[in-house]
Amino acid sequence: MNGITLILGLVTLAGALASVALRNLVHCALGLMVAFAGLAGLYLSLGAQFVGLVQVLVYIGAVGIVFIFAILLTRGGGSESGSLFSTSWAVGGGIALAVTGVMAAALLQSPSLDRGSVRAAGPTVRQVGESLMADYVIPLEVMALLLTAAAIGAIIVAMPEKGDPGAPPQPPPG
Amino acid sequence: MNELSFFLLLSTLLFGIGLAGVLVRRNAILVLVSVELMLNAANLNFIAFWRHGAGGESAGLMFVLFSIAVAAAEAAVGLALVIAVYRRFRTAHLDRVDTLKG
Amino acid sequence: MLGGGIVKGMVETARNFLGSYTDEARLTTVEYPEERIPAKENARQFPFLVFDGADPMAGLRCVACQICEKECPPQCIYIVKDTAKKPDYTGKLQFQPKVFNIDLSVCMSCQICVEVCPFDAIKMDTEYELARTDRFGALVFDKNRLAKPNAYFHKLHPTDGAEVDGRLAAEKAKAEAKAKADAEAKLKAAAEAKAKAAAAAAAAPPVAPPPASPPAA
Amino acid sequence: MLAFLQSLLQMVWKTVTDQPSPKSLFLSHVPEEWRPLVSAFLSVLPIVMVFPMLFALTTVVERKGLGRIQNRPGPNRVGPAGFLQFAADGIKAIIKEDVVPRAADRVVHFIAPLVLVVPVLLSYSVLPFGRNLVPIDLDTGLLFFFAVGAVTELAVFMAGWSSRNKYSLLGATRAIAQMISYEIPLILSALTVVMVVGTLSLPAIAEAQGPAPGGWLCRWHFFTPWGFAGFWLFLVAACAEANRSPFDLPEGESEIIAGYYLEYSGFKFALFFLGEYLGLFAASGLGITLFLGGWHAPFAFLEGWIPGWVWFLGKLVALILLFIWVRGTLPRVRMDQLMNFAWKFMLPLTLVNMLGAGLWHFLTNPIARWGLPAVLIGGAYVVLGRGLMPRSRVGPRVYRYAD
Numbered sequence: 026m027n028g029i030t031l032i033l034g035l036v037t038l039a040g041a042l043a044s045v046a047l048r049n050l051v052h053c054a055l056g057l058m059v060a061f062a063g064l065a066g067l068y069l070s071l072g073a074q075f076v077g078l079v080q081v082l083v084y085i086g087a088v089g090i091v092f093i094f095a096i097l098l099t100r101g102g103g104s105e106s107g108s109l110f111s112t113s114w115a116v117g118g119g120i121a122l123a124v125t126g127v128m129a130a131a132l133l134q135s136p137s138l139d140r141g142s143v144r145a146a147g148p149t150v151r152q153v154g155e156s157l158m159a160d161y162v163i164p165l166e167v168m169a170l171l172l173t174a175a176a177i178g179a180i181i182v183a184m185p186e187k188g189d190p191g192a193p194p195q196p197p198p199g
Numbered sequence: 200m201n202e203l204s205f206f207l208l209l210s211t212l213l214f215g216i217g218l219a220g221v222l223v224r225r226n227a228i229l230v231l232v233s234v235e236l237m238l239n240a241a242n243l244n245f246i247a248f249w250r251h252g253a254g255g256e257s258a259g260l261m262f263v264l265f266s267i268a269v270a271a272a273e274a275a276v277g278l279a280l281v282i283a284v285y286r287r288f289r290t291a292h293l294d295r296v297d298t299l300k301g
Numbered sequence: 302m303l304g305g306g307i308v309k310g311m312v313e314t315a316r317n318f319l320g321s322y323t324d325e326a327r328l329t330t331v332e333y334p335e336e337r338i339p340a341k342e343n344a345r346q347f348p349f350l351v352f353d354g355a356d357p358m359a360g361l362r363c364v365a366c367q368i369c370e371k372e373c374p375p376q377c378i379y380i381v382k383d384t385a386k387k388p389d390y391t392g393k394l395q396f397q398p399k400v401f402n403i404d405l406s407v408c409m410s411c412q413i414c415v416e417v418c419p420f421d422a423i424k425m426d427t428e429y430e431l432a433r434t435d436r437f438g439a440l441v442f443d444k445n446r447l448a449k450p451n452a453y454f455h456k457l458h459p460t461d462g463a464e465v466d467g468r469l470a471a472e473k474a475k476a477e478a479k480a481k482a483d484a485e486a487k488l489k490a491a492a493e494a495k496a497k498a499a500a501a502a503a504a505a506p507p508v509a510p511p512p513a514s515p516p517a518a
Numbered sequence: 519m520l521a522f523l524q525s526l527l528q529m530v531w532k533t534v535t536d537q538p539s540p541k542s543l544f545l546s547h548v549p550e551e552w553r554p555l556v557s558a559f560l561s562v563l564p565i566v567m568v569f570p571m572l573f574a575l576t577t578v579v580e581r582k583g584l585g586r587i588q589n590r591p592g593p594n595r596v597g598p599a600g601f602l603q604f605a606a607d608g609i610k611a612i613i614k615e616d617v618v619p620r621a622a623d624r625v626v627h628f629i630a631p632l633v634l635v636v637p638v639l640l641s642y643s644v645l646p647f648g649r650n651l652v653p654i655d656l657d658t659g660l661l662f663f664f665a666v667g668a669v670t671e672l673a674v675f676m677a678g679w680s681s682r683n684k685y686s687l688l689g690a691t692r693a694i695a696q697m698i699s700y701e702i703p704l705i706l707s708a709l710t711v712v713m714v715v716g717t718l719s720l721p722a723i724a725e726a727q728g729p730a731p732g733g734w735l736c737r738w739h740f741f742t743p744w745g746f747a748g749f750w751l752f753l754v755a756a757c758a759e760a761n762r763s764p765f766d767l768p769e770g771e772s773e774i775i776a777g778y779y780l781e782y783s784g785f786k787f788a789l790f791f792l793g794e795y796l797g798l799f800a801a802s803g804l805g806i807t808l809f810l811g812g813w814h815a816p817f818a819f820l821e822g823w824i825p826g827w828v829w830f831l832g833k834l835v836a837l838i839l840l841f842i843w844v845r846g847t848l849p850r851v852r853m854d855q856l857m858n859f860a861w862k863f864m865l866p867l868t869l870v871n872m873l874g875a876g877l878w879h880f881l882t883n884p885i886a887r888w889g890l891p892a893v894l895i896g897g898a899y900v901v902l903g904r905g906l907m908p909r910s911r912v913g914p915r916v917y918r919y920a921d
Contacts, residue, residue: 030202034209041213041236045220050228051679055626057232058672060213064239067206071250074658076263078665080242083267086668086701088235088274090694093675095228095278097691099285117222125215132207148257149657150718153264161261168268175272179279185286303903307848314587314847321586330590 030070037063050096058089075153206247214240227281227291231274238270342458345425347405348414350447353390357448362422364389365398369414369423377407378414389420390469391476401444406436421465424454522547529560536649536825561653565642572834573795574604580842587846607788614784619682622781626680631782631789634673637666638796645803646721648813648827659720660712663804664705667759670797671697674768677790678778689777692853693768697759699860704755704801706868707748710875711739711808720804724812734818738811743892744875747899749809751868753837756801758860760794762841764848767856802837806830863902870898 040063043056061084068077148156157165213236220233242263249259285291321327331338354360365382383399414423426449433439455462525544532540541560548556578593578601585592594600618627644659646652656662671694678690712718715726729736739745758765768777779790806812810833813826851859874891881887 030205034205037209038212038216041216044232044236045216045224045229050226052626053229053232055672055676057235060236061239064243067209067243068246071206071246073246073249073260073263074656075661076246076260076267078658078661079264079267081665082661082668083271084235084239085672086665087698088271090671090675090698091274091278092228092232094691094694095281097679097687098282099228099291114223118219121215121219121222124218125211128211128214129208132204132211148260150661151716152257153260156257156261157264161265164261164265168265172268172272175276179275182276183279183282303899303906310847311843314843317589318583318586318843318846321589321591327589328591332591 030067033063033066033070037067051093054089054092054096057092058085061085061089075148075150203247203251206243210240210243210247213237213243225293227284227293227296228278230293231277231281234277235270235274238266238273242266340427340457342460344427344457345410345412346429347408347410347426347431348403348412348423348447349426349449350401350444351422351424351451351454352448353451357445357450359387361397361444361448362389362420363398363401363444364395364420364422365401366396366419368417368419372413372417374411374413375407375409377404377409378402379404391473392480393476398444401447402441403447404441405431406440421469424458424461427457533648533651534825534827536651536827538650540650561643565639565653569642569796569799570792572799572838573792574608575601576795576838576842577607577791578603579839580845583839583842584846587843611785611788616784616786617781619781621682623680623682626676627781628786630673630677630680631786631793633676634670634793635789635796637669637673638793638800641666641800642796642803644720645800646724646807646812647803647830648825651813651827652721655719655721658718660708660718660723660804663720663800664701664708667797667800668701670793673793674778677782681778681781683781685774685776686778686780689768689770689774689780692770692774693761693778696761696765696767696856696860699857700755700758700765700864703751703860703864703868704759706865706872707751707755708804708808710744710748710872713872713875714739714744714879720807720812724807724814727811728814729818729821736811736814736816736818736821738814738816739809740811742878743888743895744871744878745809747867747871747874747895749805751864751871752805752809753840755864756798756805757841757844758856760798760801762798763845764851765856766850767853770850798841799834799838802834802841803830805837806833858906863906866902867895867898871895 037060040056040059040061044053044060047053047056061080065077065080065084068074068080217233217236217240220236221230224230224233245259245263245266249257249263252259281291284296288296290296317327351362352358352360353362365380367380367382370376370378370380379400379402380398381400383397385397386394387397389395410425412425415425431440451462451466455466525547529540529544532543541557544560545553545557581603582592582594582600592600593603596602596606618624641663643653644656644662674693674697675690678686678688678693681687711723715723717723727736727738735741740749761768768774770777774780779787782790811829813830815821815824815829874895877890877894878887881890
């Protein structure tokens with residue numbers, strides 16, 4: 026653990042905090058991007074080059090943009106009006122704090138974390154590709170199916186229905 | 200504190216922030232954002248354990264790759280649902296989407 | 302075939318590109334500060350005031366009738382009438398402007414002032430290099446700055462100038478003829494009156510001298 | 519001191535003549551703890567100097583070229599034949615007032631140009647500019663390039679949204695939609711090379727396109743059926759990714775004024791301009807590395823005595839001139855044409871192209887190896903092209919009443 030890792034960790038946490046605590050939804054999404062970028066940096070510092078770059082490509086390039094489009098499509102671009110938090114925010118925050126505390130305590134007390142072996146560097150792209158195509162070929166295919174189904178499903182769910190009472194009013198003809 | 204426990208602590212905090220976001224924020228999109236944070240916390244755990252694990256296994260990396268793909272699918276479907284809900288209720292605020300009638 | 306049109310277009314632009322180096326006639330642009338296109342006869346930019354003779358202020362045709370001020374759509378003209386009068390080209394005494402300002406930053410070069418002017422006193426200039434560093438004071442032109450000799454107007458718009466001069470000369474000739482006729486009539490009347498008076502003088506003394514005739518322009 | 523200068527000169531000489539590890543001798547004169555920093559600095563410095571300079575010259579050449587295409591001389595006032603115009607423009611951009619709209623989101627508005635330029639500069643770090651000139655020889659170079667390029671979309675959104683201007687936001691959403699649509703053909707057309715060469719490392723891909731043993735022609739991927747198609751697909755997709763004409767809808771001066779950088783002025787606007795051009799150069803450099811043999815000469819006998827970076831730079835300049843030529847020729851496409859072109863023409867064609875690359879990889883008979891992918895890709899091109907054409911043929915307009 027060196028200084029850069031620490032800084033990346035702090036950046037990630039700051040981004041994560043910003044993404045759940047800010048009032049403006051677009052700022053939240055941008056905070057989420059910061060957290061993703063920090064995580065990608067952490068992956069790189071852990072020697073997982075391929076995963077780190079995939080993280081940037083998929084999370085920042087695709088998921089983040091989808092979030093931003095969803096925010097704009099639900100008119101969340103301005104500051105959120107009304108209550109920022111739910112009515113039971115104290116209970117929820119308490120539960121989250123408790124879970125985090127329990128996990129952190131368990132973690133700090135665990136004796137089995139002191140492992141000596143540290144991997145020198147990640148597998149090369151060739152190794153990643155070979156294991157994807159050999160050992161993990163069935164999960165890969167299932168994943169392809171899942172992604173296709175998700176794409177079709179997302180289109181169908183988001184498509185406006187004919188005669189939907191909530192659908193945006195059609196402009197009068199003529 | 201060694202490196203592994205640093206990363207595990209980091210991922211615990213990340214998970215905690217995500218959990219708090221899910222439980223506390225009431226905008227549907229922000230709930231999804233928080234879910235993504237929790238997923239990423241799990242990914243960080245996988246990578247950290249892969250790095251400090253024994254043997255030449257790359258299962259941790261593979262799991263993260265698949266997890267990222269699942270997260271992409273989840274985000275697409277989840278946000279499509281949010282948009283459908285918004286179209287029906289004119290809001291993405293979960294407390295105001297409280298009817299089960301179709 | 303998809304893409305054929307793109308290739309055709311690319312060939313065309315390549316021909317333009319190479320042709321512009323080999324054939325100077327293709328270049329349609331004018332290198333402005335060094336080269337200029339001579340202004341067309343009907344070109345117009347901003348108005349100016351025409352004066353006759355040598356002295357700009359004495360020869361100003363404007364009689365401060367304020368028609369242009371009223372007609373100007375963006376209201377960029379400001380006129381104050383002078384109390385002193387001066388004779389115009391026909392020799393008639395007319396008002397003259399004490400202040401005549403045109404704000405060029407407001408003027409829209411519509412030429413309506415020229416159309417409505419009954420005295421051919423305001424005409425359109427073709428000067429366009431009017432950039433100033435001060436956009437408030439420096440672009441308000443007063444009558445000294447606006448006054449330009451009739452010869453300048455002739456240089457800009459020869460046809461228009463000839464027509465205006467012809468008309469003015471005709472009017473002046475008419476006015477002179479009228480004045481002459483008037484004078485003759487008056488002379489005649491005076492002679493008749495004189496004769497009458499002479500006839501009457503035998504009975505009574507003369508009453509008053511005849512009124513002075515207007516001076517010839 | 520003399521030895522230090524000598525090593526410095528030797529480093530420059532080794533860099534210019536394509537010799538391996540030019541920095542090693544020089545770095546031995548640097549204190550131990552400074553070496554990584556100096557090494558990184560020496561790698562970054564040429565990129566930061568050469569490419570913005572190339573950008574500056576490109577702006578002038580582009581304006582002059584477009585002018586000549588339109589039969590006018592173009593900028594010719596500042597400096598000899600107008601070639602110092604970029605200096606005048608740069609000085610103007612720096613001393614201009616930086617206007618930020620009152621309603622704008624100031625922080626995001628400030629960060630957006632940086633988020634655009636920094637990743638673009640980062641993407642240069644994996645491109646091999648010459649035989650031994652690659653800043654970082656990443657195992658995952660191609661993935662790095664695309665991952666870093668994906669951040670551009672975010673910068674565009676930040677710029678458009680933070681300006682609080684409806685034209686900016688429209689431009690940003692247009693740009694993002696366009697970039698996402700064309701990223702898929704871009705990556706898929708680049709993947710054919712990865713399939714054949716079997717690596718994501720860009721220096722290795724460039725290395726694989728050297729002269730065949732005993733042959734006179736270099737094995738550029740451009741000289742194969744899938745590589746030929748892939749190169750043009752890549753070029754079109756890169757053009758759209760960089761928002762270049764004829765795909766410059768996000769700017770669309772006639773309808774949305776200037777798109778996402780409408781509310782930027784002065785130096786921030788210059789940064790956007792710089793980022794856009796540097797992105798174009800980077801994409802061109804990637805296209806050169808993937809398809810046009812990187813730093814290899816086209817013929818084997820030219821190899822070696824002309825240094826590799828000269829070839830790379832020459833190809834880059836040729837591609838830039840091609841982009842300028844295209845910009846001077848083609849009018850801007852419509853939004854629906856843009857999307858149709860991406861999803862109904864580019865995407866299927868890149869998929870067929872991948873199939874062709876696979877056939878090329880596995881077939882051994884030279885006739886089948888050349889013929890099958892060529893027929894496949896050519897057939898797909900014709901069929902898809904016919905499908906894109908409107909049903910009723912476009913002919914000369916007939917006037918029924920006015921004559």
